[in-house]
Amino acid sequence: QLLEQSPQFLSIQEGENLTVYCNSSSVFSSLQWxxxxxxxxxxxxxxxxxxxxxxxNGRLTAQFGITRKDSFLNISASIPSDVGIYFCAGGYNNNDMRFGAGTRLTVKP
Amino acid sequence: EPEVTQTPSHQVTQMGQEVILRCVPISNHLYFYWYRQILGQKVEFLVSFYNNEISEKSEIFDDQFSVERPDGSNFTLKIRSTKLEDSAMYFCASGTSDYEQYFGPGTRLTVT
Structure with a gap:
């Protein structure tokens, strides 16, 4: 049930687009960012x-993989207030939610 | 906009003491959860609660932990005999389905 996120760290310039990835060897019933x-x-x-x-959701776009084992989150036209840690979380049986290790995003003005 | 609230925001306790962390979920939500996050690490699932019973619990949620929904609004997490390694942020979350969860601001538990 291990969720792998990449990259672990991401530093970009304001206005750039970015994508964060999440994948697992297990099948999820749901996936949240x-x-x-x-x-x-x-x-x-x-x-x-x-x-x-x-x-x-606004500048954010996410897709759930066809196999239900992976997902990506794309943020377009980044702004400084996008900074933070982005986690994916996969839902397994009976409301068990497992989080990835997170992607730390820095946006330089 | 309704939100999950948690009290206290910070709890300091001595090793071996019992603590109760309190949460008020969003009022029309049916699914309730507790998570913990050790400083600098990922969020870890503890337990989910639906229809007045535990629906799932992780390997972390051992006999020292218990949850209760004592009335129609509160959801509590009790740690019976705290250990140093229980020091963490504890988050409550609630949702109308098992696909979406809304988190509270957390309680920082410090065990000395």
Whole structure:
């Protein structure tokens, strides 16, 4: 049930696009993307539950892989307030949610 | 906009003491969760609760842990005899389905 995220660290210039990846050898029933700032709880960005589903939320786009084992999150036209740690979380049986190790994003103005 | 609330924001306790962490989930939510996050590490699932019973628990959630929904609004996590390694941020989350979870701001537990 290990969720692997890449990259671990990401530093980009304001205005650039970025993509974060999440994959596992296990099949998920659902996949969520969260953003966390220091000292705060994770904030839900996008939730996916259909294989192949592509969903957007403003500048964020995420897709659930057709095999339900992987996902990506794309952020377009990054801004400084996008900084934080981005986690993917995969849902397994009976409401068991496992988080990836996170991607730490820095956006340089 | 409704949100999950947690109290206290910071709890300091001595090793061996019992602690109760409190959460008020969003009012129309049916699924409730506890997670913990050791400083600098990933969020770890502890337990999920639905229909007044535990629906899933992780290997971390041993006999020292228990959860309760004592009334229609509160959801609590009890640690019976705290250990140093229990020091972490504890997050409560709730959702209307098992696909979406909304997290509270967390309780920082420090065991000395």
């Amino acid at each position: 969260y953003r966390q700032e220091p000292g705060e709880g994770p904030v839900l960005l996008i939730a996916l539950y259909k294989a192949g589903e592509l969903t957007s």
